[in-house]
Amino acid sequence: MMKKIDIYYFYFQTIFISILPIALITGPAIPDIIVSSTSLIFVLKIFLFKQFSLIKNRLFLLLLIFYIYIVLNSIFSENIFLSLESSLFYIRFIFFAFLINDLLKYSDKLIFYLLISFLFAFTVLIFDSYFQYFFGSNILGYEYDGQRLSSLFNDEKILGSYLSRLTPFFLGLVLYLYPNSKKIIIVSLIYLLFLDILVILSGERTSIFYIFFSTLLILILISKWKIYRFVAFAFSIFISILIILFNQSVRDRVVSKTIDQTNILGDKINYFSVQHQVIYSTSIKIFLDYPIFGIGPKNFRNICKKEKYKTFTKEDQSVDGCQTHPHNTYVQLLTETGFVGFIFVFSLFFLILKKLFLQFYNLYFLKKIYLKNYQICFYITILISLWPFVPTGSFFNNWLSIIYFLPVGFILSGTKSK
Secondary structure: OOOHHHHHHHHHHHHHHHOHHHHHHHOOHHHHHHHHHHHHHHHHHHHHOOOHHHHOOHHHHHHHHHHHHHHHHHHOOOOHHHHHHHHOOOHHHHHHHHHHHHHOOOOOHHHHHHHHHHHHHHHHHHHHHHHHHHHOEOOOOOEOOOOOOOHHHHHHOOHHHHHHHHHHHHHHHHHHHOOOOHHHHHHHHHHHHHHHHHHHHHOOHHHHHHHHHHHHHHHHHOOOOHHHHHHHHHHHHHHHHHHHHHOHHHHHHHHHHHHHHHOOOOOOOOOOOHHHHHHHHHHHHHHHHOOOOOOOOOOHHHHOOOHHHOOEOOOOOOEOOOOOOOOOHHHHHHHHHHHHHHHHHHHHHHHHHHHHHHHHHHHHOOOOOOOOHHHHHHHHHHHHHOOOOOOOOOOOOHHHHHHHHHHHHHHHHOOOOO
16 A cells, blocks of 8 residues: 555656646647656655665666766866766666656556647647748747748657657557557557657657658567558558658758759768768867867767867868767767776667667567567667767757657666556
């Protein structure tokens, strides 16, 4: 039986975490407040009631070491206070993941409430985004520029990122709560069909890769409902092709601009674009000078201004290799945290890759189930966010960090005995 204080704790934490899918649409501030406050309460619970067993875990130890490392890295960097903005309170995301693990020990209510929240968020985005596409502006008056749908995200232009990163997680929640309900699975996959198309219309090419890649992995690795997801995905591809064929602005953004920037039909192929290559060239120069420990989190924006790191494009001799961050997770880690910081994150990526490979091997060669279907979706959610070969946002971005750590708690819990 749960004590009264445990009941209050459970419902307070559950309700606030459950609104995260909606809060993430509003920007980084509100979801960060939610994560910070709920994590702080979790820490107080651990110390007040001496429940240190809640964080007695090898993963927690590994993440704690990584946290201590990036804080020390910041302290010894050129711009200490700027760097500490990213590292000092990073630990809140680690406690957030273990808080979710703790809540899942009580009941499945967090999973149910999160699913309801996702359904609400996705439904609003579906109606608002298609309204924006067909009528030129959304319900708040945010205009469609003809190339990239933004919906409620407006100038942020991260509709595709939000949908593509969280779609496999949403499917994992559905498969956990309703693993055998054909009706609910079909309704959920119809939702995914509309979401797949929105990712195309968002014009975010990395997000398009995420949605295709995650869907392909799900189709290969899950042991049930493959045909339904395949049919829904086939429909979304067919409709997306029609949109690309008949909508010139979308075609120019998704196809023509990609061909032009990568120069894939030319003699020398660019890595994503000339602009990305220049940024990566600047990053490599810095990394070679600070290979072990890097320059400190968030310091790229300052160090890249130094004369010795300036990089020129061959096309027009302009200097554009200096940005706020290197635009690739692992390039950023190598540059700002050195090989030591890089190896922490890459090890986690490799472990997830190993888990999914073992699922593939067991499913197709041993005819056994290694991971449950919902676990596969949670692992894939993290995998695509840590995928090395695409342009990304800053690794230390608060909004992205919440998405990184949200599925970690579900993986930690195993989600109980299902």
